[in-house]
Amino acid sequence: MLGRTLILRILSVRDRHIHRLLKLRNWRLCPRCPTVVFKDGNGTVNRVIRMGTRKSQLARIQTDYVAEKLKTLYPDVHLEIVAMSTIGDKILDTALSKIGEKSLFTKELENALERNEVDLVVHSLKDLPTTLPNGFTIGAVLQRESPHDAVVLHPKNSGLTLDTLPDGSVIGTSSLRRAAQLKKRFPHLEFKDIRGNLNTRLKKLDEKEDYAAIILAAAGLKRMGWEARVSQVLGPEDCMYAVGQGALAVEVRARDCDILEMVSTLHHSETVLRCIAERAFLRRLEGGCSVPVAVNTEVKDSVLSLTGAVYSLDGADSLKEAMETSVDPGNKLESAADIQHVGVTAHNVPQCAQVAAEKLGVDLANLLLSKGAMEILTTARKLNDAR
């Protein structure tokens, strides 16, 4: 459809005259929103799709990656990349969890989406709040890279692991989730905030003596081409990952049917279901990027399993539980069509499976809440605010 059509938005689709006009011209009305899609005379009108991105190297790499995929799928579409800075990029000296802004990396980009300056924005899913502002939706969740965290050592510590690093070694991370889990697991280590984009962090690690190692998402390191710097990948027994970690998401205007349809082909079903469960879990816990919440998910033989945990800042207090559900398309859980699940719109993934995934996240969160998760999180939040 795209690339050969022109799109016109109309105010009232109920107008009889408009319907008559549409029929007369053989134009098509979008079934989901008041948009008319009509064919150009010779079928060669190409729409320019503008992709918004942050200016960091990782954001550019991620946006280029999605642009390449779109180009392959829709060779006629013209893609333009618009780069901008966000609050998260500008405030580099404060830990993420201390900046009281939920959509640190996403707000400016969403403003541009709203003003029609861009048509889609590529994010790391883990940076997208579980409740998106009205009018936006995640139109694609791409196949997940490794969701795990990785250790990057100062070159002088080459060959060591978190276990074998000397007592008192300082590990750089400003993720409360990573610090909480690792403090408990490796009590001989100390943890210190480190901020900045990936380039800045690696520089801070290598060029100073402040940190013995830093912890970063394996996915980001891989995308940057820095896999060789990974000395250790942390499995769930050491450090469970963040909700949505390792997956890319494409955010669009919820009413922009043509763009939604276009990007929906990028969805990776298994990743969609895992991330819906994870996001539903986090949303029910009222968590953001400033609380120590971690997950682990898996899909095997149409069964989606979710392990979720909450931690006190020092990791001494924690609650961890696991649950699973069938995501077999034959599992007939009824739902209204055209529904968003924790911000995700995926018409091409079985609705019943999405409903089951969301319910799994909510159920697991409820289980943890019944065991006192809110007390742990409230205390963690207060202590972090007072830091």
Ligand code: DPM
């Ligand atoms: C969020 C967190 C961090 C980012 C918190 C967490 C890490 C902050 C830090 C919500 N977003 O993970 O517990 O280390 O100080 C971020 C990264 C990526 C996306 C970098 C990273 C790349 C990986 C991906 C920052 N957001 O975590 O090393 O695409 O998932």
